[in-house]
Amino acid sequence: MGIIFGKKKQVSRVTQQDKAILQLKQQRDKLKQYQKRIELSLTKDRELAKTLLNDGKKERAKLLLRKKRYQEQLLQKTDGQLENLERMAHDLEFAQIEIQVIDGLKHGNEALKKVNEVLNLEDIERILEETREGVEKQREIDALLSGALTEEDEEAVEAELQGIIEEALPQVPNEPVPVQEIEEPSLPEVPSSPVKEKAKEKRVREAVAMEA
Amino acid sequence: MSEEQYEWPWQYSFPPFFTLQPHAETRARQISVWRNLVLDYFRGTKQYTLDIREASRQSLFCNTAINRKLDTEFILAILSDLQRTQNAAPIDKQRHRWEIYWHTLEEWANMIYNYVSSSGATNSVLTLFELTQGDDVQSEEFCGLDTDVLIKVLRVLENERKCELMLFDDQQGVKFF
Numbered sequence: 001m002g003i004i005f006g007k008k009k010q011v012s013r014v015t016q017q018d019k020a021i022l023q024l025k026q027q028r029d030k031l032k033q034y035q036k037r038i039e040l041s042l043t044k045d046r047e048l049a050k051t052l053l054n055d056g057k058k059e060r061a062k063l064l065l066r067k068k069r070y071q072e073q074l075l076q077k078t079d080g081q082l083e084n085l086e087r088m089a090h091d092l093e094f095a096q097i098e099i100q101v102i103d104g105l106k107h108g109n110e111a112l113k114k115v116n117e118v119l120n121l122e123d124i125e126r127i128l129e130e131t132r133e134g135v136e137k138q139r140e141i142d143a144l145l146s147g148a149l150t151e152e153d154e155e156a157v158e159a160e161l162q163g164i165i166e167e168a169l170p171q172v173p174n175e176p177v178p179v180q181e182i183e184e185p186s187l188p189e190v191p192s193s194p195v196k197e198k199a200k201e202k203r204v205r206e207a208v209a210m211e212a
Numbered sequence: 213m214s215e216e217q218y219e220w221p222w223q224y225s226f227p228p229f230f231t232l233q234p235h236a237e238t239r240a241r242q243i244s245v246w247r248n249l250v251l252d253y254f255r256g257t258k259q260y261t262l263d264i265r266e267a268s269r270q271s272l273f274c275n276t277a278i279n280r281k282l283d284t285e286f287i288l289a290i291l292s293d294l295q296r297t298q299n300a301a302p303i304d305k306q307r308h309r310w311e312i313y314w315h316t317l318e319e320w321a322n323m324i325y326n327y328v329s330s331s332g333a334t335n336s337v338l339t340l341f342e343l344t345q346g347d348d349v350q351s352e353e354f355c356g357l358d359t360d361v362l363i364k365v366l367r368v369l370e371n372e373r374k375c376e377l378m379l380f381d382d383q384q385g386v387k388f389f
Contacts, residue, residue, distance in 0.1 A: 014376050014387055021337045022378055022385035029341040093336060 017096055024089040031082050038071050038078075045071075218256050220275075221249060230280035232289065246290045251299060255314040260358035261303070262310045264288065303360075311361055315353075320365040324354055325374055328388045340384040359384070 045068045052061040223229045223245055233239040253272050254260070267273050267287050274281035291310050294300035298316045303309040315323065324343070328334060331348070343349065344357045357365075366386050369375040378385040 012376065013389065014378055018337050018387055019378065019383075022339065022383055025337065025339045025342065025385065026383050029339050033341075 015096075017092055021089050021092050024085050024092070028082060028085045028089070031078050031085065035075060035078055035082075038075050042068055042071055042075075218253060221245075224249070224275055225278055227278050227280050230275065230278075230282055230286075232286045243290055243293050247294055247299070250290060250294065250312065251314045254312045258356055260311055260361050262291075262312055264291070264308050264310065311358070311364075313361065317361075317365050317368050320354060320357070320361070321368040321372075323352075324365060325369055325388070327352055327354070328375075334388045337378070337385050337387045340386065343386070 045064050049061045049064045049068070052058075052064065229242065229245075233242050250272065254262075262270075264284055264287055268281050268284065273287060288307065291300050291302075291307075294312070295302070298313065298318075300310050300312050303311055313320070327349070328338075340359055340362055344355060344359070344362055349355045354362075363377065363379075363384075366375055366377050369388075370377055373389065375386050375388045378387060
């Protein structure tokens with residue numbers, strides 16, 4: 001058939017669980033409709049009972065109220081059933097989500113495994129080893145290149161370096177510098193006694209502070 | 213039905229409005245006003261189907277105040293024009309019964325899909341009943357949508373691979389993706 005009509009029908013994405021959920025929800029809708037019907041009939045019965053009472057038909061009114069009471073009980077029962085149905089539907093939906101989560105984890109795990117396969121330990125060791133070897137080789141080459149100078153050359157280099165340093169430093173005079181008589185700078189007159197006393201006091205205080 | 217509260221446009225009390233005009237240009241304008249009136253009336257009264265054989269008795273096509281009504285031919289002309297813009301479609305081959313789409317099927321489809329995706333109901337199963345009558349959709353425009361129309365709308369979405377209808381036995385549901 002698919003060949004004749006060309007277009008192949010796409011695979012249905014509706015699972016068996018979806019059908020079950022639909023059934024549950026359908027049942028829930030029916031219960032809700034049922035409740036609506038009962039509620040309507042309850043209000044109607046109440047009105048009817050009122051008019052019957054007004055007409056003086058007490059017995060019939062009572063009968064009607066009894067029926068109403070019974071329907072109210074039914075309503076309560078359907079509430080319980082409704083809850084059961086909803087819980088069931090939710091459980092199913094949640095289980096589906098859990099399956100999806102596990103699927104996701106599985107895929108992630110597989111991907112991780114594949115990546116790890118690419119990065120095996122021996123390879124890494126080998127690469128690191130090679131890197132180390134490379135570095136060593138480079139160092140040897142460096143040593144070879146810079147080690148091309150002989151011992152003498154080294155000495156000459158040292159000497160030249162010393163020469164440059166000496167040139168750069170200022171010349172130190174050989175003879176001792178004659179000490180010149182330096183005139184004492186003129187100090188201001190020292191004031192008389194009170195300052196001395198103050199100084200003494202200060203010294204005492206300092207002593208105290210030291211003691212403590 | 214809120215037929216009494218419906219506010220008629222002034223043309224509704226204008227007798228020539230009810231007679232198909234011979235002049236082509238006038239007729240085109242007349243039909244376009246009728247189109248709008250029909251769509252608006254159906255939206256206002258939340259109706260989805262129309263039977264031409266009974267249409268002449270409906271207050272939409274029959275103004276008793278001025279004693280005027282449309283004949284079947286005229287109604288058919290309006291409906292054909294609506295069909296041209298996908299605002300109406302005949303249900304039977306005799307073109308007696310019609311569905312009126314005051315939103316085109318595509319518009320309905322967008323509206324419903326937006327609602328579903330914004331309420332996070334994608335990837336789950338919904339019954340057609342709760343989609344049009346449920347407590348959650350009472351404030352939505354598609355609340356009370358006719359089931360036959362709804363199925364057509366969902367077929368549009370199904371072609372876009374946004375949902376999959378589940379119709380078997382007496383079960384009517386849809387799974388959105």
